[in-house]
Amino acid sequence: MQIRILGPVQVLRDGKSVPLGGAKPSAALAALLLADGAPVSVDRLSRSLWGPCPPATMPAQIHTYVSRLRKILGPGAHLERRAGGYALRVPDAAVDLRDFARLAALGRTALEGGYHREASAHLSAALEQWTGRPLDGAAGPLAEAEAPRLAGAHLAAVEDRAEADLALGRHRRTAEELAPLVEEHPLRERLRAQLMTALYRCGRQADALEVYRAGRALIADELGVDPSSVLDGAFQTILRGEPGPPPAPAPVEPAPALPADLADFTGRVRHLADLAAWLGPGGAPGGPAPVVVAGGAGTGKTALAVRAAHALRDRFPDGTAFARLTGPQGRPRPLGEVLADLLGCLSGGEPVPGDTAGRLARYRRLCAGRRLLVVLDDAVAPGPAAELLPAGPGAHTMVTTRSRRTALPGARLLHLGPFEPEEAAELLRGTAGAARTDGDAGDAGDAAELAAACGHLPLAVRAAAVRLAAKEHWGPALLLRRMARGPLAELAAGGVDVRGELRAAVRRLPGPLRADAAGLARLGGGPLSVRDAAAALGREEVEAEDVLEALVDENMLSPSGMAPGGRFSYVLPAPLRWALLEESGVWARTSPHPGGAGRVSAPGRG
Numbered sequence: 239m240q241i242r243i244l245g246p247v248q249v250l251r252d253g254k255s256v257p258l259g260g261a262k263p264s265a266a267l268a269a270l271l272l273a274d275g276a277p278v279s280v281d282r283l284s285r286s287l288w289g290p291c292p293p294a295t296m297p298a299q300i301h302t303y304v305s306r307l308r309k310i311l312g313p314g315a316h317l318e319r320r321a322g323g324y325a326l327r328v329p330d331a332a333v334d335l336r337d338f339a340r341l342a343a344l345g346r347t348a349l350e351g352g353y354h355r356e357a358s359a360h361l362s363a364a365l366e367q368w369t370g371r372p373l374d375g376a377a378g379p380l381a382e383a384e385a386p387r388l389a390g391a392h393l394a395a396v397e398d399r400a401e402a403d404l405a406l407g408r409h410r411r412t413a414e415e416l417a418p419l420v421e422e423h424p425l426r427e428r429l430r431a432q433l434m435t436a437l438y439r440c441g442r443q444a445d446a447l448e449v450y451r452a453g454r455a456l457i458a459d460e461l462g463v464d465p466s467s468v469l470d471g472a473f474q475t476i477l478r479g480e481p482g483p484p485p486a487p488a489p490v491e492p493a494p495a496l497p498a499d500l501a502d503f504t505g506r507v508r509h510l511a512d513l514a515a516w517l518g519p520g521g522a523p524g525g526p527a528p529v530v531v532a533g534g535a536g537t538g539k540t541a542l543a544v545r546a547a548h549a550l551r552d553r554f555p556d557g558t559a560f561a562r563l564t565g566p567q568g569r570p571r572p573l574g575e576v577l578a579d580l581l582g583c584l585s586g587g588e589p590v591p592g593d594t595a596g597r598l599a600r601y602r603r604l605c606a607g608r609r610l611l612v613v614l615d616d617a618v619a620p621g622p623a624a625e626l627l628p629a630g631p632g633a634h635t636m637v638t639t640r641s642r643r644t645a646l647p648g649a650r651l652l653h654l655g656p657f658e659p660e661e662a663a664e665l666l667r668g669t670a671g672a673a674r675t676d677g678d679a680g681d682a683g684d685a686a687e688l689a690a691a692c693g694h695l696p697l698a699v700r701a702a703a704v705r706l707a708a709k710e711h712w713g714p715a716l717l718l719r720r721m722a723r724g725p726l727a728e729l730a731a732g733g734v735d736v737r738g739e740l741r742a743a744v745r746r747l748p749g750p751l752r753a754d755a756a757g758l759a760r761l762g763g764g765p766l767s768v769r770d771a772a773a774a775l776g777r778e779e780v781e782a783e784d785v786l787e788a789l790v791d792e793n794m795l796s797p798s799g800m801a802p803g804g805r806f807s808y809v810l811p812a813p814l815r816w817a818l819l820e821e822s823g824v825w826a827r828t829s830p831h832p833g834g835a836g837r838v839s840a841p842g843r844g
Contacts, residue, residue, distance in 0.1 A: 239314065239331045243268045244338060244388065245369030247376050249310055256310055259303075262287050265377035266303045270317070270326035271335055272384060279323035286380040329781065338367040342395045344619075349398055352572040352594050353622050354405040361399035368392060393423065400432045405595075409439035420449065424456050427465060431472035438476050446476055495558045495583045496613070499548045500541050502668055504696075505661030509652060513546040516650050517553065517611065517634050528627055528635040528646050530617075533654030534793035535743030536697030536736065536813060539638040540615050542654060547613050547636065554634070556608035559583035562615045563622065568746045573622045577601055580612065580626070598625070605633050612636070618746075619643055640743065642791045655796060656811060662689035662699045666714075669703035674713060684714035691718060691725070693811035701729035701736045725816050740817035747792060754785045755794055756822035759815045765798050765807040 240250040247264040249256045258264045269286040270278055283300055284292045293299070304324055308317050316327040345360035372388040373381040396419065403412045413436035420426070420433050430453045437446035450473045454465050464470075516529050533539045547558055561579040565571050577597035581590050584604045591597050605612070605628030617623040617639040624646060627635050637646065642653075657665070666685055667675045675685035692698035705728065706712055721728045726737040744752060757774050758766060772782035786808050789795040798809040810818075 241271065241328060241331050242334045242369060243271055244334045244367050244372050246374040258310065259306055261375060261377040263303045263306055264375050265380040267307055268373055268376050269380055270324060271333060275325060275327045277320040277323045277325040287377050289379040334367040338364045346398055349402055351570040352574050354402040355625060358399055358402040358406060361395055361402065364395050365399065393426065397428050397432065404432065404435060409436045412436040413440055425460060427469045431468050434472045434476060443476065496547050496560050497544050499545055503541060503545050504665040504668060505657060506542055509542060509654065510546055512652055514550060517550055526634050528637055528649045529652065530646060530649045531636065531638045531652045531654055532642050532793065535640060535740050536695045537654045537656065538696040539654055543613050543636050543638050547611055554609050554611045556610045557584055558611045560613045564616045564618055568742055570618055570621045576622055606630055608632060640793055642793065656694040657696055657699060659689060659694060662694045665699050666703045670706035674706055684718060688714040688718050691721065691812060693813050695811055695813050697739060698729055698736050698813040701734040704734055705729065726820060736813065740813055741821055744817050744821045751788055755789055756818045759810060759818035765809055767807050768805045
C-alpha cells in the first residue's frame with residue numbers, strides 16, 4: 239500500500255487509487271500522517287477540516303471519517319483512539335512524506351560530511367517523492383496551514399541537492415533547475431546565490447551578475463535591507479573570477495600505513511583463514527570484491543582487520559593504507575579528511591591537495607594498477623566507503639562496520655560475534671596468568687563464569703584480564719563480586735574503555751530504537767522471545783519482531799535458535815545490556831548487593 243500527500247492525497251493499493259470519499263476524509267488522513275504517529279486531538283482535526291467554524295455535527299462526522307479510513311487502510315494500519323483524539327501508524331505502507339524526510343535527512347548528513355555524490359543521490363530520491371502541490375484535494379484549512387511548511391522543506395532539499403551538484407560539476411543542470419525556482423521565490427537568497435554560481439560556471443558571467451543585481455534591488459525594495467553574506471559572498475567570488483577557489487595544498491607528515499598489531503591477539507583462527515583466502519591474488523578486471531567485517535561493538539573488528547593486514551602485507555608490495563571513517567562521536571568524517579589519511583599512507587609525504595575533488599583524483603591515480611590493500615575502519619551509512627573502493631585487479635579493500643546495513647556492491651561478508659568460550663579462556667589465561675585462571679577447580683570455574691558474565695565479548699574479556707593482571711591479589715571470584723555493584727566501572731584498566739565504547743554504540747542507535755533496546759535490556763540476560771519482547775514494549779508481536787530484527791541489523795542482538803511458534807529467540811550480550819541500562823538511567827551502580835538492579839549475569843542466567 240502507498241499513501242501520498244506530497245501532491246494529490248491518495249491511497250494506492252496494487253498501483254490503483256482507492257477512493258477516499260472527498261476533501262474532508264483526505265484532510266483527516268493527511269493530518270494524521272503529518273503527526274507521525276502522535277495523537278491528534280479532535281479539536282485539531284476539526285480545525286484542519288473546517289477551520290474556526292465547525293458544524294454542530296463535527297464529532298459525529300469525524301467519527302465517520304475515521305471509520306471510513308480504517309476500512310480503506312485495512313489491517314496493516316493502526317488507527318486508534320488516544321488521549322481525546324486519534325493516532326495513526328502505518329508501518330508497512332510506503333508513505334511519501336516519511337520517505338522524503340528520511341532520504342532528505344540522509345542527504346543532508348552526507349552533504350555535511352562532504353560526500354557529494356551520495357548526498358545528491360539521496361536528495362534526488364527524496365525529491366522524487368513529490369508529485370505535485372502538497373495536500374492537493376484535501377480540505378482547504380489543512381492545506382492553508384500545512385502546505386507552506388511542506389513547500390519550505392521541499393525548497394531546502396532542492397538547495398541541498400544544488401549544493402551537492404555544484405560540488406560535482408553539474409553546473410548546467412543546476413542552472414536549468416534553479417532559474418524558474420528563483421523566479422517563483424525571488425527572496426530566497428541561498429537559491430539565488432546557487433543560480434549565480436551555476437550560471438558563472440557555465441560561462442554566463444553577465445547573466446550571473448544580472449541575477450545578483452535583480453535580487454539586490456528586490457531585497458532593498460521589499461525588505462529595506464542589504465543582501466545577506468550568502469548572496470554578497472557569491473557576488474564577490476564571481477568578481478574575483480574564482481567561485482569557490484580551492485585552498486592551497488597543505489603538506490602533511492607521512493602517516494603510518496597500519497595501526498600496531500595487538501601483541502596478545504587471541505583466537506579468530508577461522509576468520510583469519512577466511513580473510514587470507516578472500517584477500518588473495520587475482521580478481522576481476524574491475525577489482526576484487528571488497529571484504530566487509532561486520533560485528534557489534536567490542537567484538538574486535540578493527541583488531542582482526544589489522545592482524546590480517548599485517549599478516550598479509552607481503553601480498554601487497556605497493557603498500558597498505560588505513561583510515562577511520564567515523565569521528566569520536568560516531569558521526570561520519572568528512573570525505574576530505576579520510577582521503578588525507580589515505581594519501582598520507584600512499585603518497586610518500588607529498589603535499590595533499592587542499593580540495594576534496596583533488597584528493598579523490600590523486601587517490602584514484604595512486605590506486606590504479608597497483609597491488610595494495612586499503613583498510614576502511616568503522617563504516618556507517620551514509621559514508622564514503624563506496625567512493626573509496628580502489629579500482630584495478632590488484633587493489634583489495636577491507637571494511638569494518640557495526641551495522642549489517644552498510645552494504646557494498648558484491649562484497650564478501652564476514653560476521654564477527656563474541657568469542658567462543660575457549661577463546662575467552664585463552665585471552666584470560668594469556669593476560670592474567672594461568673595460575674589465576676587454571677588453578678584449583680574453583681579458580682577455573684570462576685574464570686569461566688567471569689568470561690560468561692562478560693558475554694564472551696572480546697573487549698570486556700580483555701578488560702577483565704587486564705584488571706586481574708594489575709591486581710595480583712585478586713582472583714576471578716573477587717572481580718565477579720565487585721562487578722555486581724557496577725560491571726562497566728570495574729572493566730576499566732590499561733586504556734581499555736569498555737564503558738565508553740559500548741555506551742557510544744548505544745548512542746549511535748536511532749532514538750526510538752534505542753528506547754526499545756533499553757526496554758528489552760530490562761528483561762534480563764536470558765534469550766528473548768518475540769512474545770516477551772512484545773509484552774515488554776507494549777507492541778503487537780509483528781511489530782516487536784521488526785524491532786528485534788532491526789537490532790540484529792545493528793549487531794546489538796544475536797539470533798539464538800528457533801522458539802515455539804516458528805520464530806527466533808534472541809540474545810542481548812551482557813555488556814551491551816549494562817550499557818543500555820546505564821544510558822537509560824536504570825542501572826543502580828552503587829548497589830552493594832548482587833541481587834540489586836545491577837546484578838551481573840551471563841546470557842541465559844536471568
